Amino acid sequence: MTGIVCISISCSRQSVSERDTLALIPVPQEMKVNSDSFTLTRNAAITLDQSNQALVGIAEYLNEKISPATGFELPVEKHGKIEFKLVEDASLGDEGYQLKVKHSDILITANKPAGIFYGVQTLLQMFPAEIKSKTVQPEDKKWTIPCAEITDKPQFPWRGLMLDVSRHWFTKEEVLKYIDELAEYKMNVFHWHLTDDQGWRIEIKKYPLLTERGAWRKPNGQDASCLYQAKKEDNPDLLLPSDRWRTTAEGDSLYGGFYTQDQIREVVSYAAARGISIVPEIDMPGHCLSAIANYEGLSCFDQVGWGKVFTSPLCPGKDAALEFCRNVWSEVIALFPYEYVHIGGDEVEKDNWRKCADCQRRIAQQGLKGVEELQSWFIHEMERFFNAKGRRMIGWDEIIEGGLSKTSTVMWWRNWAPQSVPEATAHGNDVIYTPATPFYFSQNEEKSSMRQVYDYDLAPASLSAAQRAHIVGVQANLWAEGIPSRSRMLY
Ligand code: ACM
Numbered sequence: 446m447t448g449i450v451c452i453s454i455s456c457s458r459q460s461v462s463e464r465d466t467l468a469l470i471p472v473p474q475e476m477k478v479n480s481d482s483f484t485l486t487r488n489a490a491i492t493l494d495q496s497n498q499a500l501v502g503i504a505e506y507l508n509e510k511i512s513p514a515t516g517f518e519l520p521v522e523k524h525g526k527i528e529f530k531l532v533e534d535a536s537l538g539d540e541g542y543q544l545k546v547k548h549s550d551i552l553i554t555a556n557k558p559a560g561i562f563y564g565v566q567t568l569l570q571m572f573p574a575e576i577k578s579k580t581v582q583p584e585d586k587k588w589t590i591p592c593a594e595i596t597d598k599p600q601f602p603w604r605g606l607m608l609d610v611s612r613h614w615f616t617k618e619e620v621l622k623y624i625d626e627l628a629e630y631k632m633n634v635f636h637w638h639l640t641d642d643q644g645w646r647i648e649i650k651k652y653p654l655l656t657e658r659g660a661w662r663k664p665n666g667q668d669a670s671c672l673y674q675a676k677k678e679d680n681p682d683l684l685l686p687s688d689r690w691r692t693t694a695e696g697d698s699l700y701g702g703f704y705t706q707d708q709i710r711e712v713v714s715y716a717a718a719r720g721i722s723i724v725p726e727i728d729m730p731g732h733c734l735s736a737i738a739n740y741e742g743l744s745c746f747d748q749v750g751w752g753k754v755f756t757s758p759l760c761p762g763k764d765a766a767l768e769f770c771r772n773v774w775s776e777v778i779a780l781f782p783y784e785y786v787h788i789g790g791d792e793v794e795k796d797n798w799r800k801c802a803d804c805q806r807r808i809a810q811q812g813l814k815g816v817e818e819l820q821s822w823f824i825h826e827m828e829r830f831f832n833a834k835g836r837r838m839i840g841w842d843e844i845i846e847g848g849l850s851k852t853s854t855v856m857w858w859r860n861w862a863p864q865s866v867p868e869a870t871a872h873g874n875d876v877i878y879t880p881a882t883p884f885y886f887s888q889n890e891e892k893s894s895m896r897q898v899y900d901y902d903l904a905p906a907s908l909s910a911a912q913r914a915h916i917v918g919v920q921a922n923l924w925a926e927g928i929p930s931r932s933r934m935l936y
């Protein structure tokens with residue numbers, strides 16, 4: 446009996462891998478594949494409700510993707526071979542879809558355009574990979590895919606990817622490419638780490654020195670380590686691109702770059718067309734040297750540099766420093782029309798706060814117990830400001846220390862602080878998973894392998910159902926200390 450069961454399992458495994466599945470990332474919830482096929486030709490057209498601008502946009506997107514390789518421009522017509530159809534099907538939710546590929550036609554149904562867009566992404570992954578090539582493919586190339594029925598919807602509403610553009614800078618075009626990649630894997634949040642100690646990357650009109658000076662730096666240890674690694678591995682992807690350097694009147698070579706507010710708006714609208722919202726992060730009160738170095742009175746002692754472990758932070762004891770933060774965020778919020786903003790709040794070295802008269806006065810006036818609570822006081826002040834502007838605040842999981850507000854969302858990154866998730870969710874706060882291992886994709890592959898990422902349990906049984914309901918999703922992060930170029934970023 447046992448033998449028969451084993452045989453039947455191994456048979457069904459083989460048949461599943463060979464006949465019934467497609468190499469799709471992420472794996473859809475349900476798929477059935479059959480032996481028939483559909484071939485896309487230049488005569489195909491797309492059928493959709495033309496009064497729906499979002500659907501028209503998705504047809505344009507599909508054409509943009511396939512035209513360079515195929516030479517096809519699929520018009521929108523009444524009886525096309527590819528149909529996008531909005532339906533009412535509660536089981537699909539806001540982002541789910543059903544894709545039916547038959548011999549003669551293709552139908553994508555969804556409740557919302559977001560679902561249709563993901564159906565199109567699945568369809569694009571089903572075609573031979575050359576369909577997304579930027580160069581025209583041979584005339585006799587067959588654009589054939591298996592017939593299939595796929596039903597899919599995401600497990601979590603938050604599917605994010607972060608890019609650090611401070612440690613090394615990426616051009617607007619490179620950021621757009623990154624956003625394109627997110628869309629292809631059905632991710633819907635781009636977390637843009639816009640500022641850090643090593644560079645300020647967003648134009649703030651009220652404080653021009655943030656980018657005039659703060660976006661540029663002399664070559665540093667991170668650059669040196671990229672160059673060392675480039676040589677050691679004989680890998681040109683680790684070289685620093687030459688278009689990121691400028692020479693000053695004094696003859697210094699400076700590395701850097703930043704985005705103008707117009708460029709930011711362009712990125713926002715590009716992402717919106719792909720169903721992606723952008724969460725801007727202006728990291729404070731730590732990781733802020735690129736501001737502190739260029740405006741006086743922001744830190745406790747106008748000290749620019751490293752303390753014992755981290756860099757000297759902003760001074761929460763000085764009203765002028767808080768005013769600076771609010772002014773910066775006012776401009777940032779006006780550029781990003783989304784629900785969430787990210788305050789950072791990670792890795793704050795609080796030694797200066799213990800010695801600073803302004804910080805100590807604030808602690809006394811507010812009845813705080815010490816510098817941990819001073820950090821929370823600062824974060825809560827900023828959150829009140831965001832809430833008044835109709836935004837919700839996210840912070841790295843250090844914002845739990847010293848007291849978590851009821852309304853902030855916690856981004857858990859510290860594997861070594863596993864209590865953050867049970868604590869925050871028990872407190873009633875939403876949590877986004879991004880534990881460094883395996884979700885820091887800037888790490889070596891042994892720590893962030895595909896298998897580890899797929900197998901990660903985002904709904905552990907140790908949490909109650911009520912706590913699990915506060916897990917809003919998952920995100921991977923790309924820190925750029927060791928990532929100087931577009932090809933390394935894509936790698
Ligand atoms: C972090 O990696 N410091 C959030």
Ligand code: ZN
Nearest residue numbers: 745760801804
């Ligand atoms: Zn201070």
